[in-house]
Structures are given as structure tokens and as C-alpha cells.
Amino acid sequence: MELVVEELDKLKRKLQITVPEDVVSEKVDKAYKELNRQIKMPGFRPGKIPQNILEKQVPIHSFTEMFQEMMQDYYDKALKQTGLVPAGQPEIENTELENLKKNAPFKFSVVLDVKPTLQVKNYKGLKFKKQEAKVSEEEVESAIQSILAPHGVVEHYEDDDHAIVKGDFLLMDFEGSLDGEPLDKGSAKDYKVRIGEKKMIEGFEDQLVGHKLGEEFEVKVILPSNWDNKVRRVSMPIPGSDSEAEQDQAVFKVKIKEVRQQILPELDDEIAEKEGFANVDAFRRGVKTELQAQKEQQEELRIKEDIFNQLVKDTEADPPETLIKRELKFMIEGMKYQIQQSGMKLEDSGFEPEQAEKEWLEKATFNTKGYMILEAIAGNENIHVTQTDLDEEYKKLAEQTKQKTEDIKRGMMANAESLSQTSSKILGQKTMNFLYSHCEFEYVKELDSQKNDEPSQ
């Protein structure tokens, strides 16, 4: 095998690989022999067709697949020989697939990105402040309330004169209009709403407070810009006039038909038992520990994010382009999936992949760099993804997507890219756990400043 390595870039290599003639002709001969047995030709017994006749009948182009396999083979060999570690998918260039010959060396070249060797220092014993998970009585109380809610009953007010307060359940009719015209999708009969859940247009629910049963009145709200999933006109504020806001102001005629309140039951042993606890005290303790565990987990996630950010900041690395592109693609696909899951159509959501590609480039670069660092650490610390890890991940995925574990597994096995994506994800998690367990923590009651970074994992 002849091999020429060309350095196109710091991280780009071009491999020119030549497969020698005897290997090519041997492979082609073998392929024809294989074909000979399968093909039927009048005048010949199967397997007895002379090769020169077969070659005329079946052109060598039919073996493109074999040549591709050969390319893969020699590409792997070339990698081994040069010791290069590819990042992302290699690009195959000017192959001779159009112009195959049986008795000639086969040449092709591959352009690939190289994974840069990373030196990650000081990743053990990072110092972080860890907030103590402290659960206040109020938090426990509100958690208990929300657990009690299903056990409670919703009842009419005894006195019809009751003014609506937050938390009441209403049944009402309303008719919306905009500039005197009926508003599309702005009317409803027997609409049920609970004040304070903020399911309606902003400001609507607030204006209901204080009214009474049977009253008819008007509510004026400014329509949100994404009303009816359509982006409304872009309003340019005109200095000195505030009339522009009124144009979007919709008027809803509201009639209150029913006002009900929720009555929570007293917490007693019976309810505690229903929730799976022995008595009220155990119930309270259970809720508290659960909240505490939640908080601790949140804190762990926050610290892990900090670790990730800090590592990326402290390490010099140039992530190769293909990896960034892959990450970008992954992010965009994820976003699309989320949009579809939420029941919206892609066209209506206002999500534009092209724009996102530009906007997320920095983020993708950042993430890619982080993944590379994690990978490097994993290499240093001998962290590997085992089959058990993969199986667990399949199980988790199966639960999330409500599919069978076997189906997920088969789907993963069939798609090499998603398999590698999954295993690198698991590797990242494992490495993260490793880093987390090797951090030094300083326990504090309260953090000085809350960080509001976007989650990066």
C-alpha cells in the first residue's frame, strides 16, 4: 500500500492511498467467481461461465460496493499506519469509482479532521462551593399542599356573593374581539380555568379577580405577539404616542357562570397511608427528604456544569470543524424533536434551522471542546463504557420513549452514528461523575451569587 499524507491544515489531513494492482485484481477475480455461481446464463452451467464472457456481461462497476469496502479497509489500515485519530466523518475525495479498472492500482484520497491531542491539567481536586441542601418549613408545606390537592374536593361557595380570589375554579363564557371584529380562536363557552395557573393570556386572569358569580363584564388585554401561533406585525413605537399599544388590545366579554373553591383536607394518618407512609410524621419526613434529595441533585448538576465550564475555560483546544458541525446538527435535531413533541408544527413554531445554526455556533464549539476534554480525561483515567452501561441506557431510553428495550437496542445497533453518540454521552457522564467525586467542596449555607448559566449538558 502506498500512502501519502498531506497536511492541509493544522487539524486537517489528506491521505492519498493507493491499493496495489495485484490486490485489486485478486479482489475483482474473487468477486466474479462469487457472481459466477449465482448467475444463470443460457448455454452455460452455473459457475462454469468463462470469466472473459462474464466480464463483458457484468461490468466492473457492479462491484462498487466491494470497492467501497476495500476503501474502508485500506483507510483503516492507513489510520493504523499513521496513528492518526479521526474526528467525525472523513470525506472521500476524487475516487476512481467512475473509472474502475481491473488491472490497475486503485487510488483514492480521504480528507479527515484529526482529533487534537489534549493536555488537561489539574482536573482533580477542583475547588467548588457546595450549597447545603436545606429545606425550609414553607417549602415542605407547599409541597404537602400540592400532594393533598387530588384528595381535596372542589365545592361551590355557600354564599353567591363571593368575590373571586386566586385559586378559585371558574366556569365562564367569553367572546373576544379585536378592533370591533370577532377574534379568531378568541371565544369559548363553558371555559374552565383556575385563577393563578396563568394558562390564559397574560393579564386576563388578574382582571377576573374581585368579580362575582353571574356578572357580565369586559376584560381588556393586549394580545401576546405569538397569538394563534402567528407572529403579529412588528410594532414600531412612535415617540409621543401610546396609541400603538391599543391596536392589539382585544376586548373580551366575559360571563361568569360558576365559581368554585378548592377545599384541602386536613392532613391525617389516612391520607398519609394512601400516599404510602405510616403516619403524618413519616409523611412529613418523607416529603422533606425528597425535597432535600431534589435540592442536592440540583446542586450536583450545578456543580457539574461549573466543572464543565471551568475545564473548557482553562484548557487550550481547537475543536475540529466536523465535530462542531456534528454537534450543531445534533442540537438542531434535538430542538426540532422538542417542537414536534410539544404538538406544534415546525413551520408554525418560528424556529429556523439556518438561523439557529449561526446563533448556536459558539455554543456548539464550546460543547464540543468540553466533550473533547472529557474524552481526554476518560482516556487518562481509564474510564470506559461497558456493555452494562449501554444496556442501562437503553432501558432508560425505552422508558422515556415508551418503546421496548429490545427495539431501542436494535435501532442503535443499526445506526453506527447514534451508537457512537450514545456511548460518548455515557462516557461523558461517567467522566463527569469521576470529576465530581474528585472535587474538593467547601460547604456554604448560601451561595454569594447565583449563576444563571444555561445548562450545558
Next chain:
Amino acid sequence: MDVFRIIQKPLITEKSTALQEDGNWLAFRVHPDANKIQIKAAIEKIFDVTVLQVNTLNVQGKTKRFGRNVGVSKGWKKAMLRLKDGDKIEMFEGV
């Protein structure tokens, strides 16, 4: 007789390809009434080659049964031709 009525089709089979390599023999299915002289002339005219020798034989039809009915398939004439060394017909170099 028209040359293309005399020469009906080339016979490319295991046996004929083996004979071709052996002594530049080619096989054709020809018109049953054509004689060796006509066959030689036709081949030389169509393919522009020199024919050294022509052997002919009649292939007997096979008896074929369709249930109770017994029939005979048509017989035909085969011609074996030897070409001068180095002469060749493109059709036989793989179809």
C-alpha cells in the same frame, strides 16, 4: 439466399467457447437448406474474416410431451467454422 437468412444466430455456450480457445472454431445456427459454400461466403461477407473450414451437422428435434400429446420440436442446422489464426468476431469476445 440472403446472408442474414443463412446465418441465424451465433451459439455461445460452454462447449463453443472452449472450442474457440482450442482452434478458433466458432459455432452458428444456420438455415437448414444452406450448404457449406453458402455459409462460408456469408460469414466472410458479414464479418470480414477468412474461413478455413466449415463443418455442418443437423441437430435433431427433441420429442416433447404435453400430457398425453407427444410432439417433436424443430430440428436445426449447426455450422462449425474454423477461422484463420488471429481473425476474430467481436460478438464472441463476450456478448
